[in-house]
Structures are given as structure tokens and as C-alpha cells.
Amino acid sequence: MPTLIRLIDGRFEAAEDRFTDLADDAELVAGPVILSLTRFQAESDALVTAGRQVGVRLAASEAVEDLAYDLPRLALVAPVFPKFRDGRAFTTATLLRQRLGFTGEVRALGDVLREQAFFMVRCGFDSFVPADGSTAEDWSRAAGRFRHVYQRAADDRAPAFVERAQ
Amino acid sequence: MYRYDAIDRDFLADRAAEFRGQVARRLAGELTEDQFKPLRLMNGLYLQLHAYMLRVAVPYGALSPSQMRAFAHIARTWDKGYGHFTTRQNIQFNWVRLGDAPDILDHLARHDLHAIQTSGNCIRNVTSDPYAGATADEADDPRVWSEVIRQWSTLHPEFSFLPRKFKIAITGSEADRTAAKVHDIGLVVRRAEDGELGFEVMVGGGQGRTPYIARTIRQHLPASRLLSYLDAILRVYNRHGRRDNIYKARIKILVASLGAEEFARQVDEEWARSGPEADLPDTELARIRGAFAPIAFEALPARSExxxxxxxxxxxxxxxxxxxxxxxxxxxxxxxxxxxxxxxxxxxxxxxxxxxxxxxxxxxxxxxxxxxxxxxxxxxxxxxxxxxxxxxxxxxEVGLGYPNINLISDIIACPGLDYCALANARAIPVAQAIAERFADLDRAENVGELKVKISGCINACGHHHVGHIGVLGVDKKGEEYYQLSLGGSGAQDASLAQILGPALPADAVADAVDRLVETYLALRQDGERFLDTYRRAGMNPFKEAVYADAH
Amino acid sequence: MKVVTANRLIDGEVVFWRAGQWVERFAEADVFAAEDAERGDEAVQAGKDQPTLVVDPYLIDIADGPSGPAPVSYRERIRALGPTNEPDHGKQAEGGAAIAALQAATGAARSTGRVDLIRRK
Missing domain, CATH: 3.90.480.20 (Sulfite Reductase Hemoprotein; domain 2)
Structure with missing residues (x-):
């Protein structure tokens, strides 16, 4: 089982993963599930009316706007990093938080490395399945490396220009 | 000079500490080279032919004397006593040891300097007019806006893993000394007729394998909306720029494939959805402007007898x-x-x-x-x-009084195969041979403004696409050959150079340039620069002069 | 004929494989004849298994010149010598017969198949 790290109230913690991440051809299981966008669109009504917690996995090429109307029904959205160099998921998470107002879990899947903890947290990710064996402690250290930030982002950190005005 | 405050200084110290940790993990084997490479590149550290090369940012090309002395100290202590200023107003040290890099970054940070984002697929060090604040013909000091962009782009949460590198140039002057039109974004600060400060926004210029002149997508962007508009451009690029082919990943390819109008429409659509919180508050703009130390000019006579x-x-x-x-x-x-x-x-x-x-x-x-x-x-x-x-x-007294600015021997050349792991041919010796050929300054002055630009490979760090005479080193069955091109310009009259003819062996390049110059001198009309004569007379007379013997 | 080269991790110095060690002088490198190609491949693999010692080990082609073996490609000659614009920098600064032989190497160089260099960055 890959480790799940969650960021709750500013703390990184190893967490139990309640969700089953289902491939498109995998049989549906009981309990909370994560599905691809395609599968979710095909099966959403049956799933959601069953009262189940549902998450959607978004490939880097998929537009988060396609989920806009479903977001209130979703417990989790999981943008995927096909390679850590592929930064599209940063935009996906930013739009989820800042534009679409999603308040559920935003989970980083794929090539998720601690070196990007800082960027992911700032874009609004709050759960992580690291691909490099890193621990919650590693993530806490990496994400907290910088005492200041220059931009307003999807997290609640005060940018330099706000600090300066105080 | 923009004066760093405690926040800017903490930031550089934190960054240097982070890199020290990453280097230690690499040396201990906790990071593989594949994992470490993007991290060192984000700190400007390349592995070149002979050693590591450290590229240090000179934000918008401005330096204090103590910062210049910090470079001298680095050159003496950790390099072989010299540094190389680049076509993006940065400085590179050619002989750096990985083990020393953390100490160098610490030394830089103590002088408000850094190597952040001098490489990698992120927003690179912004470049600007070296005459900023000194030239009469500028609408506003572009350094203020460069500093705004430096802060906005530093460890940008959303735009640090773009499809490819991203370069921004800003000029406040109509006489473009920044090559703005061959940047991913070129900004020209202007005042509108009603006096409002704004930017002409040009996008999708670039050199490399597929050169483009940037297209204007907005004639007058109100200055206070700069960051939200840049966010919109970067967001469209981050989402839709190609990631399947490194040669097609720059924003110029996206702009060219969508068309500038469609690209502009997508940017506008995205921009319309961003709120005012995406822009910098006026108070911070004013603070940044005020953080540039005022210069106490004296009232002086206009002439000195x-x-x-x-x-x-x-x-x-x-x-x-x-x-x-x-x-x-x-x-x-x-x-x-x-x-x-x-x-x-x-x-x-x-x-x-x-x-x-x-x-x-x-x-x-x-x-x-x-x-x-x-x-x-x-x-x-x-x-x-x-x-x-x-x-x-x-x-x-130190060999820096040579009076050849803008003359034919004032040549841009990339490090080429003498240092660079990407190069196909050397650039430096070719520049030296041409400069030597025109060492007679009377002759060089008679020739006038002539910009020779030499790259050692198709990546075009030596700006050969925008040289009045461009020289591109190519590898022809393992031998160094050089392809000449004419008629480029990186200035306000930007244009891309056209290939003159088949590539020439190294020892024929200076001769060929000589013939091009003689052809120009024979054809030129009153006040024409080489570039003007070429534009009027066309390629043929030049081609004949160089290749006549081959017929 | 081939030689195995790499850059040393700690300082980036160009190094060559010699009997299980990495040495700085080209002249001291083990030369693998065509019939020994397997040993060359083994040396590359050995280098790859030393990721805290060297970066990116690879084989280069060499050929006999008038004064001894030299890398076939211009790029590798420059790596074995140092930058041509600064004759006092890099390996060439040591001088001597072995360096002079490399500097005298002539003949059409040839790429060694390490094309598409930009992809390595």
C-alpha cells in the first residue's frame, strides 16, 4: 500500500486511505472510490445516489472545468502528475480552489515528489501519495522551507507584500 | 538599485540552505542524478564539458559595486579567476565544483544575489534595458516592473514546471536594447495619450530551432494589471503548451499554431475570470518603486571643455x-x-x-x-x-578601454564547444578571428554599426538569428562548419536573418565576413548601416561575393 | 577502439576508466579494442553502479593518430584537453608529450552517436 500523507490544519500526517483508487476496468468495490473522469461521467448518478463518497482522478490533459457542476457532489479530486516535470496539475489544483471553490480533498497522484511539496501545498493540494518513499516529516520540512512567499496563492499564506504592509 | 529588505534576504538564505541539503543528499546517494538534475538546474548549476557551470542571475542586468566584487571573489576563490557575462545579462562561472556550490550560493546570498531560476522550465531571470534610468527616451523605469516580475515569478506556485523555459524582457524605451521581440514575452512600457502608464504585450518570440518574432497581443495593458495578465498568459501556456516534444514546447509554437488572435482571445477569456486580487496592490507597487535608491544627480553644464x-x-x-x-x-x-x-x-x-x-x-x-x-x-x-x-x-589599465561598441568586432558569441555540453562547434575562436580581421579601428569605424552574432548550435544562445550577420556552428561529419545568415535584428526593427548559402569551414569564415563587408561598402548609400543596405539590395550581391569562387 | 569516460560527481572533472579506477588523464585510460567491446560495456555498467562517484559514463570512439590514440570526435578531444580559448585551463595546462599528441590529432572527426544532446539536459 502506498503511503498517504494528509495536510490537516497545517500539519502533515500519515493517514489511512479510505478511498479505493479504481482503474477503468476494475470491478466496483464497496466504500469510497476514486474513478477516472470518463468512468465517473458514465456512472456518476448510480454512484452518488447510493450515498457513496466519490473522488475523480483528473489526467493532466483533462480540463477541470468539466467537473464544475459535479464538484458539490464530490469528496475528492485527484489531479495526476504523469511526470513530476509536468506542471499542469498545479493549474488544475489552483483553479479547483480559487475559481471553482472546491473545499473537499485535493489529492496529488502520480510522480509526486517531496521536492514539490512547497508548490503543491501553495496550489491547494492537501493530500499526497508520494512516489519517492518520503514521510510526513519530510513533507513538513520541504513545504515549510521558506519563511516567506511572494505571491498570493490557494493556501492561506500571507505574501511578502501583505507582510510588508503590516 | 533596488534595496532588499529582510524578507528578500530571508528568502535567499532559505533557498541557499535548501540547496545545501539537496547537494548533501545527492553526494550521500539519497538522490539519483535524474532526481537531482532538475534541482541543481533550478539553481543554475549545469554539468558542462569540463566541470559544473554556475549561472548566477543579475536581475534585469543591474549590479552594485559590492555585488560585482562578490563575482570577483567567486571567480578567484572557486573558479579560475574569471566569469562570463551572457546574452541574458547573467554571469556564468565555468569551473565550479559541486561540493563548493552551496558555499558559493551562501556568498551570493550575503550580497543579495542568487542563481534562482537561471535554468529549468520556469520563468527565468527577467531582462531589461541596461540604460534604464539613464536614457532620456523612456516612458518609465523598466527596472521597477522587472523587480515586480522578479518577485512574482520567484518560486511561483503554479508556473515553476512549465512545458519549457520562459523568458521575459522589458524595455521602457522605443530603442530596444533588450531583444524584447525574440522573448517569450516582450513588454514595452508606454504612456497612452491620456497619460496612463501601460505595456505593449508581445508574445511568442524566440530563437532556437524555430525562430519567431513576437506578436503583439495587447497594445496597451494598464500597468496596474500587469501580473493578472501575465498569470493569464502563463496559465494558457501551462495548460496548452506542448509537452510531447521538447522542440515544440516553447510558447512561440503554441502562439504560432493557434494564431496570435486566437491565443490573445484565450488569454483574454482567462484574464476576464481573474479578480483584482491577482494584481499587486498599488501600495506595494509604490513601495517597490521607492525601494530603488534615488540618485542624486548634480546640476552640471552640458559640455566639458x-x-x-x-x-x-x-x-x-x-x-x-x-x-x-x-x-x-x-x-x-x-x-x-x-x-x-x-x-x-x-x-x-x-x-x-x-x-x-x-x-x-x-x-x-x-x-x-x-x-x-x-x-x-x-x-x-x-x-x-x-x-x-x-x-x-x-x-x-585593465584592458577594458577598447572602443568598439556596436562595431563589427563587438560580437556576441555563446561559449560553444569550448565549454558547452550542447554545442556542435566552437563559437569563441570564430569571434576572435573576425575581431582580429577588423582590429584596424579606422576601418571598423568606417564600416559602422554591424552586429555579428555567433552560436555554436541550433539552440541559438549566441542570437545568430538576429545578427546583421549571423553565424551558426554546425557539425558536418564531425568537422566544424559555419552557416552564415544575413539581415537579422533583435532591436525595435526586429527581423530574422536569412541563410546566405552552404556552410563554410572554420578558416573561411573571417574571409567571408570580409567579403560581405566589402560588398556592403561598395553598395552603401548615404548613412546606411550594413543592415539597411542588405534590406535594400537583397541577398544576391552578398551571396555572389562569398560564393563566386565556387561557381 | 573505445575508451570509457564520465564526469566526476564532486567536481565535474572529466575522467576515464582505467582498471576499475577513474583517472584524469586520457593517456592513462584503458583502451578497448573492437574484440574487447564487452569489457567496455562492463566498464560503463560499473560506472553506472557508482552513482556517487561519476555522472553519466559512456563509451567514446578513439583512433590511432600520428602520435598515438586520440578521441575521434572534436567534442571529446576538447573534453580530454580543455577549452581552446584558454590554453592554461583544464587538462592541457599540464603540457607534455601526451597532451601534445592529443593537440596534434588531426583527421576528420566523427560524431560518436551521442546526438540529440539537448535531451540529456
Whole structure:
């Protein structure tokens, strides 16, 4: 089982993963599930009316706007990093938080490395399945490396220009 | 100079500490080279042919004397006594040890310097006009906006893993000294008719394998909306730029494939959805503007008789004044360009001794301000006319008084195969051969402004696409060959050079340039530069001159 | 004929494989004849298994010149010598017969198949 790290109230913690991440051809299981966008669109009504917690996995090429109307029904959205160099998921998470107002879990899947903890947290990710064996402690250290930030982002950190005005 | 505050300083210290940890993990085997490479690149550290190369940012090309001395110290302590100023106003150290890199970053941070985002697929160090704050023809000081962009782009949460690198240039002057039209984004600061400050926004310029001149997507962006509009451009690029082919990943390819109008429409659509919180508050804009130390210019006479009589008896000084000294916005002051292009020199290289001297002269005569240019020279932007002779003397003593700015021997050249792991052919020796051919300054002055730009591979770091004469090194069955092209310009009249003909062997390049120049001299009409004559007369006469023997 | 080269991790110095060690001088490198190609491949693999010692080990082609073996490609000759614009920097600064032989190497160089260099960055 890959480790799940969650960021709750500013703390990184190893967490139990309640969700089953289902491939498109995998049989549906009981309990909370994560599905691809395609599968979710095909099966959403049956799933959601069953009262189940549902998450959607978004490939880097998929537009988060396609989920806009479903977001209130979703417990989790999981943008995927096909390679850590592929930064599209940063935009996906930013739009989820800042534009679409999603308040559920935003989970980083794929090539998720601690070196990007800082960027992911700032874009609004709050759960992580690291691909490099890193621990919650590693993530806490990496994400907290910088005492200041220059931009307003999807997290609640005060940018330099706000600090300066105080 | 923009004065860093505690926040800016903490940031650099944190970054240096982070890199120290990453280097330690690499050396201990906790990070593989594949994992470490993007991290070191984000800190400007490349592995080149002979050693590591550290590229240090000179934000918008502006340096204080103490920062220049910090470079000299690094050159002496951790390198072989020299550094190389690049076409993006940065400096590179060619002989760095990985084990020393953390100490170098610490030393830089102590002088408000860093190597952040000098490589990698992120927003690179923003470049600007080396005459900023000194030239009369600017609508606003572009350094203020450069600093705004420096802060916005530093560790940008959303735009640090773009499809490819991203370069922004800003000029406040119609005379473009930044090559803005061959940048991913080029910004020209202007005042509208009603006096409102704004930017012409040009997107999708670039060189490399597929060169493009940038297209204007907005004539007048209100200055206060700069960051939200940049966010919109970067967001469209981050989402839709190609990631399947490294050669097609720059924003120029996206702009070209969508068309500038469609790209602009997508940007506008995205921009319309962003709120005012995406822009910098006016109070912070004002703070940044105020953090540039005011310059105390004196009221001076517009002429200096002492200088004029000194020049009358010193041909070298007279030539220096003609070629290297430019008009300043204030009477009694001048802009001094320092050519890093003396005969036999490597274009852009400066020794530690030379850096220290430039720092001393800037402190004593130049109001403590130094600039690096994208043409690989240095500038003292504020020198009194009455001090010019002393500055010329001080520069000449360390081999920096060579009076060839904008002449044919003032050549841009990338490091090429002498240093660079990507190069196919050398660039430096070719530049040296051409410079030597035109070492007669009377002849060079007669030829006038002629920009030769040399790249050692198709990545075009030597700007060959925008050279009046461009030279591209190619590998022809393992031998160095050079393809010449004519008619490029990186200035406000930007254009892409066209290939002259088949590539030439290394020892034929200087001869060919000589023939091109003779052809120009024979054809030129009143006041025409080489570029103007080429544009009027076309390729044929030049082609015949170089390839006549081959017929 | 081939030689195995790499850059040393700690300082980036160009190094060559010699009997299980990495040495700085080209002249001291083990030369693998065509019939020994397997040993060359083994040396590359051995280098790859030393990721805290060297970066990116690879084989280069060499050929006999008038004064001894030299890398076939211009790029590798420059790596074995140092930058041509600064004759006092890099390996060439040591001087001597072995360096002179490399500097005298002539003949059409040939790429060694390490094309597409930009992809390595």
C-alpha cells in the first residue's frame, strides 16, 4: 500500500486511505472510490445516489472545468502528475480552489515528489501519495522551507507584500 | 538599485540552505542524478564539458559595486579567476565544483544575489534595458516592473514546471536594447495619450530551432494589471503548451499554431475570470518603486571643455567617446559602455581584476551603478563628462578601454564547444578571428554599426538569428562548419536573418565576413548601416561575393 | 577502439576508466579494442553502479593518430584537453608529450552517436 500523507490544519500526517483508487476496468468495490473522469461521467448518478463518497482522478490533459457542476457532489479530486516535470496539475489544483471553490480533498497522484511539496501545498493540494518513499516529516520540512512567499496563492499564506504592509 | 529588505534576504538564505541539503543528499546517494538534475538546474548549476557551470542571475542586468566584487571573489576563490557575462545579462562561472556550490550560493546570498531560476522550465531571470534610468527616451523605469516580475515569478506556485523555459524582457524605451521581440514575452512600457502608464504585450518570440518574432497581443495593458495578465498568459501556456516534444514546447509554437488572435482571445477569456486580487496592490507597487535608491544627480553644464581638449590630444579617448559613450538624460552626464570584446578576448569574459576595477570605477565615478547588457558588455550608466577621461584611463589599465561598441568586432558569441555540453562547434575562436580581421579601428569605424552574432548550435544562445550577420556552428561529419545568415535584428526593427548559402569551414569564415563587408561598402548609400543596405539590395550581391569562387 | 569516460560527481572533472579506477588523464585510460567491446560495456555498467562517484559514463570512439590514440570526435578531444580559448585551463595546462599528441590529432572527426544532446539536459 502506498503511503498517504494528509495536510490537516497545517500539519502533515500519515493517514489511512479510505478511498479505493479504481482503474477503468476494475470491478466496483464497496466504500469510497476514486474513478477516472470518463468512468465517473458514465456512472456518476448510480454512484452518488447510493450515498457513496466519490473522488475523480483528473489526467493532466483533462480540463477541470468539466467537473464544475459535479464538484458539490464530490469528496475528492485527484489531479495526476504523469511526470513530476509536468506542471499542469498545479493549474488544475489552483483553479479547483480559487475559481471553482472546491473545499473537499485535493489529492496529488502520480510522480509526486517531496521536492514539490512547497508548490503543491501553495496550489491547494492537501493530500499526497508520494512516489519517492518520503514521510510526513519530510513533507513538513520541504513545504515549510521558506519563511516567506511572494505571491498570493490557494493556501492561506500571507505574501511578502501583505507582510510588508503590516 | 533596488534595496532588499529582510524578507528578500530571508528568502535567499532559505533557498541557499535548501540547496545545501539537496547537494548533501545527492553526494550521500539519497538522490539519483535524474532526481537531482532538475534541482541543481533550478539553481543554475549545469554539468558542462569540463566541470559544473554556475549561472548566477543579475536581475534585469543591474549590479552594485559590492555585488560585482562578490563575482570577483567567486571567480578567484572557486573558479579560475574569471566569469562570463551572457546574452541574458547573467554571469556564468565555468569551473565550479559541486561540493563548493552551496558555499558559493551562501556568498551570493550575503550580497543579495542568487542563481534562482537561471535554468529549468520556469520563468527565468527577467531582462531589461541596461540604460534604464539613464536614457532620456523612456516612458518609465523598466527596472521597477522587472523587480515586480522578479518577485512574482520567484518560486511561483503554479508556473515553476512549465512545458519549457520562459523568458521575459522589458524595455521602457522605443530603442530596444533588450531583444524584447525574440522573448517569450516582450513588454514595452508606454504612456497612452491620456497619460496612463501601460505595456505593449508581445508574445511568442524566440530563437532556437524555430525562430519567431513576437506578436503583439495587447497594445496597451494598464500597468496596474500587469501580473493578472501575465498569470493569464502563463496559465494558457501551462495548460496548452506542448509537452510531447521538447522542440515544440516553447510558447512561440503554441502562439504560432493557434494564431496570435486566437491565443490573445484565450488569454483574454482567462484574464476576464481573474479578480483584482491577482494584481499587486498599488501600495506595494509604490513601495517597490521607492525601494530603488534615488540618485542624486548634480546640476552640471552640458559640455566639458576639459574633456573636449583632452580628447583633441588623445585619439584613443576620442574614439572611446565616439563609440562607447552614449547620451544621458541629464546634462553633464554620460552612459559609458565597457566592451568585453578587446582583441583576443573571449566575448563576455571578465577577469576578477577587471570586475574589481569596474566596481571601483562605478563607486568612484558612476554613482555606484553597474549594468550588464545582453550584448555581453558592461555599462556605467551615470558618469559625469568631467570624469570620462579618468574612467577611460582606469578601464584601459585593465584592458577594458577598447572602443568598439556596436562595431563589427563587438560580437556576441555563446561559449560553444569550448565549454558547452550542447554545442556542435566552437563559437569563441570564430569571434576572435573576425575581431582580429577588423582590429584596424579606422576601418571598423568606417564600416559602422554591424552586429555579428555567433552560436555554436541550433539552440541559438549566441542570437545568430538576429545578427546583421549571423553565424551558426554546425557539425558536418564531425568537422566544424559555419552557416552564415544575413539581415537579422533583435532591436525595435526586429527581423530574422536569412541563410546566405552552404556552410563554410572554420578558416573561411573571417574571409567571408570580409567579403560581405566589402560588398556592403561598395553598395552603401548615404548613412546606411550594413543592415539597411542588405534590406535594400537583397541577398544576391552578398551571396555572389562569398560564393563566386565556387561557381 | 573505445575508451570509457564520465564526469566526476564532486567536481565535474572529466575522467576515464582505467582498471576499475577513474583517472584524469586520457593517456592513462584503458583502451578497448573492437574484440574487447564487452569489457567496455562492463566498464560503463560499473560506472553506472557508482552513482556517487561519476555522472553519466559512456563509451567514446578513439583512433590511432600520428602520435598515438586520440578521441575521434572534436567534442571529446576538447573534453580530454580543455577549452581552446584558454590554453592554461583544464587538462592541457599540464603540457607534455601526451597532451601534445592529443593537440596534434588531426583527421576528420566523427560524431560518436551521442546526438540529440539537448535531451540529456
Amino acid at each position: 576639459a574633456l573636449e581638449s583632452a580628447a583633441a590630444s588623445d585619439r584613443g579617448l576620442a574614439r572611446f567617446l565616439r563609440n562607447n559613450v552614449k547620451a544621458h538624460k541629464r546634462p553633464g552626464y554620460a552612459i559609458v559602455e565597457i566592451a568585453l570584446k578587446a582583441p583576443g578576448a573571449t566575448p563576455g569574459d571578465a577577469s576578477a581584476e577587471q570586475m574589481d576595477r569596474v566596481a571601483d570605477l562605478a563607486e568612484r565615478y558612476g554613482l555606484g551603478d553597474i549594468r550588464a547588457t545582453h550584448e555581453q558588455n558592461l555599462v556605467l550608466p551615470h558618469v559625469k563628462l568631467t570624469d570620462l577621461a579618468a574612467v577611460y584611463q582606469g578601464l584601459s
